[in-house]
Amino acid sequence: xxxxxxxxxxxxxxxxxxxxxxxxxxxxxxxxxxxxxxxxxxxxxxxxxxxxxxxxxxxxxxxxxxxxxxxxxxxxxxxxxxxxxxxxxxxxxxxxxxxxxxxxxxxxxxxxxx
Numbered sequence: 171x172x173x174x175x176x177x178x179x180x181x182x183x184x185x186x187x188x189x190x191x192x193x194x195x196x197x198x199x200x201x202x203x204x205x206x207x208x209x210x211x212x213x214x215x216x217x218x219x220x221x222x223x224x225x226x227x228x229x230x231x232x233x234x235x236x237x238x239x240x241x242x243x244x245x246x247x248x249x250x251x252x253x254x255x256x257x258x259x260x261x262x263x264x265x266x267x268x269x270x271x272x273x274x275x276x277x278x279x280x281x282x283x284x
Contacts, residue, residue, distance in 0.1 A: 173227060187247075191250065192254065217268075
């Protein structure tokens with residue numbers, strides 16, 4: 171697949187995730203997406219997808235910098251939740267984000283190795 175597709179997908183998903191993270195929880199009230207483990211899985215999957223697409227995009231930055239920026243994005247979005255009147259800061263969201271980043275990095279490592 172062309173690199174343009176990966177880059178477009180990376181930036182599109184980044185914008186979508188940032189937008190969804192600042193919406194009020196009431197938007198998703200009584201939704202399956204706000205229940206416990208599913209919420210953590212969505213955090214994991216979001217950052218797994220961002221990491222995978224970011225690495226496939228072959229940006230002219232080091233892999234470690236890409237990982238650091240995604241980690242900072244995850245923390246920044248949770249800090250926004252701390253100050254947002256209708257959102258809640260959750261440390262487990264940061265853990266799920268980090269595990270998603272590490273899984274994406276692991277997938278990249280193993281696909282390059284084998």
